[in-house]
Amino acid sequence: MDIATLVFSALYQFGDAFAFLVLSACGLAVIFGMMGVINLAHGEFIMCGAYVTAATVHAGLPLPLGILCGTLASACVGVLVELLVIRHLYERPLDTIVATWGLSLIATQGTLIMVGSTMAGVGTPFGSFQVGAYSYSIYRIVLFVAALAVLGALYALFNWTRFGVLARATIQVPHMAAALGVDTRLIYSLTFACGAGLAGLAGGLYAPTMTLVPTMGATFIMEAFVTVVIGGADVFLGTAPAGGILAIVKSGMTSWQGQLFGQIGLLIAVIIVVRVLPKGISGFVLRERT
């Protein structure tokens, strides 16, 4: 087997792991990393996005529009959840754990009761291509590109737009932002909705490749949390390098020794990073800058 094939296959596997980590984590990076809300219902926002995407595709919409619907539906649910539950618990971070865990149980069981134990899949688009002895799914490349695009869009949103500046100000020093005339409640709502929408986007993007069941969110949540925890508070400077490091460890270990060791390697990497950099990668990067 020639070197080019090996290099391509390693890159493809890295990109695949990176996309999964980053897309699962982005929404959580906003809600948990930035806002500090430990959202255990993150997986259920992903499930919501996936279900709405599949339902709209079954109803006849093309997949990209379906994914858009899934994203928007999750964002709307996010607004509702923020208004009804999260808003009252910003000062009580430990209580949000219980509240969001309860929400996730209600969402999983509610979906099981209302929609049934499974939903028919929509099928992966685009087919496959061949490099050397291996064939690959084109859609996986699309996922990698989507992960990069989401990271870019988040960077632009929080650094270059007025909303981004207000959101960062509100979350850093809420009283000061309020004193300067910022409607902090609205900003919190919108930021939470943004995080929920990103979770829905992840669900929509992965819906064609996965089995659609009420518990599907659980397969994302571990990866999402570890990526955000080692990434730290900054969405772009944290999630992107954290996703990169974990993807290298995970894809390397998996190709060497199989899935079990991929997971073990992932968790060991997390333990080491958290031990060495308690504030996460972004904490480390930002301290170096100042």
Place this chain on the structure above:
Amino acid sequence: MTRSGLRGLRAAALTGTLVFASGAYAAENPIKLGVLEDQSGDFAAATIGKVHAIQLAAEEINKSGGIMGRPLELVTYDTQSDNTRYQEFMRRVLQRDKVDVVFAGFSSASREAYRPIVDQFNGFAFYNNQYEGGVCDGHMVVTGAVPEQQFSTLIPYMMQTYGKKVYTLAADYNFGQISAEWVRKIVKENGGEMAGEEFIPLGVSQFSQSIQNIQKAKPDFVVTLLVGTAQASYYEQAASANVNLPMASSVNVGQGYEHKRFKPPSLKDMYVTTNYIEEIDTPKSKEFYAKFKAKFPSEPYVNQEAENSYLAVYLYKQMVERAKSTNRDEIRKVIATGDVCMDAPEGKVCIDPKSQHMSHTIYLAKVGADHSISFPKIWEDIKPYWLGEAGCDLTKKDPMAQYTPSNPPPKP
């Protein structure tokens, strides 16, 4: 309470004993059947149908007069795909609800979690699920198929049809590990070779690297022993990467109806040995399917475990009526006669007295490119012979243990 009953009670009170009264009312006491199955969580898709099948059988039995005139009462708990729930609820049904028999369990991990409790409280349990085989326990009756029924038919067929290089992709817990050991053993016996093996932790849903490992090993076919809904994502991902290898399985299609859930052709050329699926085209099967759909019109699929659970209720009825008792020792004397048989939806089945497992008609189901099912081969009356041949004989000795090919029963 009737007049004669009151008189009986008075007489009992006078003589200072209630034996007479309890004897007089035994005919109306229900027989209690505990049902512990996963109605939520990762396994729910495959197991909700089992609960429905038990409800269907119980309703039919109660309509036609119950068991020895006693109605059958179900005591049902949702075990949530969680092993500790099995342990909690098993204690509850045996100690508090005092059921006569328990029908319990999907995953082998959950079975091994509750089995010591059944043994400890001297209960009686039916495991109505295909599994990796080897449970030699007088407290258990197993109506599901075992590896000598599913693999010793499937693997040689696949090796003759497609070639001798085999790759196993299995769930990483007792079921997957022991089933993979069976595959290894049968492949070796038939002169084949293992191109590779990978064990996937439960709950994993991303398979890009595993797919590449399979392509690298270039097997002639892949044995998929993937369990739970998360792992079922493999088929979609393998199809979109154009792996295009035939697959063989003892659990897929027959449990999780993946051919209905995924868009064709992701399960093309999947071969499954199963003792029942709803596509089986015999009068008995059609009749069962029609009854099931009449009671549960929105049931997504009637799988092999639903049929195992359904026939198990009738088998239990037969055992109790022949033993004239719900006492386990009396029932086991009936099983020991070796002729506890019935005409099930799949065909004729019998309980093997040595292992308390069941003989099956094994259907080889092939999934086509449009996800339609055909049956290239049917094996009738395949016996669960391995435990008996290896030295498990429950009519003589009850070791309450699980054995595997590499850990057989001790020789006397």
